Amino acid sequence: MDLNSQTVLDIQVIQCNEVKGSTHMELEGLKRGLLKLKAERLNIKSLITDRHVMVKKFMKGEEEIIHNFDVWHVAKGVSRKLEGLAKKKGAEAIKPWIKSVSTHLYWAASTSANDGEMKLAKWQSLTRHIRNIHTHPSEKYPECRHGPLEDNQRNWMEEGSRPYKLLCSVVTSPFLMKDIEKLSPFHQTYGLEVYHNIVNHFAPKSTHFFFESMLARLYLAGLHYNENSRKPRDTTSDGRVRWQLCYPKAKKGLEAVVKPISTGPSFGYVDLLIHNLVQRRKDLPSYQVASEALSSYLSVPAPTTSGFVPVDKACLIERHKSRFSKTTNSNDV
Numbered sequence: 001m002d003l004n005s006q007t008v009l010d011i012q013v014i015q016c017n018e019v020k021g022s023t024h025m026e027l028e029g030l031k032r033g034l035l036k037l038k039a040e041r042l043n044i045k046s047l048i049t050d051r052h053v054m055v056k057k058f059m060k061g062e063e064e065i066i067h068n069f070d071v072w073h074v075a076k077g078v079s080r081k082l083e084g085l086a087k088k089k090g091a092e093a094i095k096p097w098i099k100s101v102s103t104h105l106y107w108a109a110s111t112s113a114n115d116g117e118m119k120l121a122k123w124q125s126l127t128r129h130i131r132n133i134h135t136h137p138s139e140k141y142p143e144c145r146h147g148p149l150e151d152n153q154r155n156w157m158e159e160g161s162r163p164y165k166l167l168c169s170v171v172t173s174p175f176l177m178k179d180i181e182k183l184s185p186f187h188q189t190y191g192l193e194v195y196h197n198i199v200n201h202f203a204p205k206s207t208h209f210f211f212e213s214m215l216a217r218l219y220l221a222g223l224h225y226n227e228n229s230r231k232p233r234d235t236t237s238d239g240r241v242r243w244q245l246c247y248p249k250a251k252k253g254l255e256a257v258v259k260p261i262s263t264g265p266s267f268g269y270v271d272l273l274i275h276n277l278v279q280r281r282k283d284l285p286s287y288q289v290a291s292e293a294l295s296s297y298l299s300v301p302a303p304t305t306s307g308f309v310p311v312d313k314a315c316l317i318e319r320h321k322s323r324f325s326k327t328t329n330s331n332d333v
């Protein structure tokens with residue numbers, strides 16, 4: 001997805017038997033997507049992903065593309081870990097800080113442009129700020145920018161205390177620190193969330209779809225999103241933007257937020273699809289010819305069951321029956 005234009009640029013469906021295992025699917029999807037976009041002569045300057053280990057390694061080789069990590073994924077991971085620690089005995093003092101830690105991460109990433117060292121310095125200042133110390137041994141970020149604090153009754157932590165040590169074990173974990181410098185200065189994940197909701201509508205997770213149907217449904221989701229992602233906001237008769245109150249699942253339904261109401265969706269892409277379908281019917285006289293034409297540019301992987309060892313169904317039925325009769329017999333006895 002191009003975040004600037006809110007447009008889905010490419011969709012790849014990877015079936016698990018096309019790669020070594022399910023953990024390789026994400027990387028394979030990315031590789032194919034990049035190849036396709038490059039073939040379209042698209043100049044990719046930066047790419048935002050989650051912190052998938054294989055993706056990180058692969059992107060080191062793509063030197064011309066700036067690789068950033070999505071802050072939302074990182075903040076979610078940090079918050080989850082802190083929530084887990086806050087449940088430990090004697091570590092309850094972590095809880096009031098969880099939201100601030102997450103907000104600080106977003107702030108450090110979004111206010112430092114591409115200056116990785118600045119992102120890291122701002123992030124590290126947290127370990128002093130929570131002890132009510134607002135100057136830091138860093139040339140990049142020597143002092144907190146919040147100014148004098150009016151409310152000095154916060155739950156400041158003490159150095160060496162159990163909650164402080166536990167909180168620092170997450171905040172300063174080497175694995176996390178290594179990635180802070182590469183946090184994306186943008187966090188427009190809202191568009192991606194909307195797209196995923198549309199995907200869930202066209203391809204519900206509760207239903208199994210074969211490769212071609214899945215691909216077609218994802219293309220539909222992409223077409224619907226691209227047509228509707230930049231809809232003008234709905235306004236009242238006197239021109240004021242209308243807002244909708246909602247309780248996001250991400251905030252566990254505990255916190256209300258507002259979002260602007262968009263004008264209703266349009267379905268212009270359906271007319272285009274029908275037009276193309278009629279044209280295709282005219283060009284390709286039979287289903288067989290159409291099917292052959294499709295296979296020339298779409299390679300469909302073998303079904304996931306194709307790697308299974310053939311079984312004798314009759315034999316399995318007999319085995320099932322005999323096991324059942326044994327149980328019955330033992331009950332009789």
Ligand SMILES: [Zn+2]
Pocket residue numbers: 129133134144145146
């Ligand atoms: Zn501070």
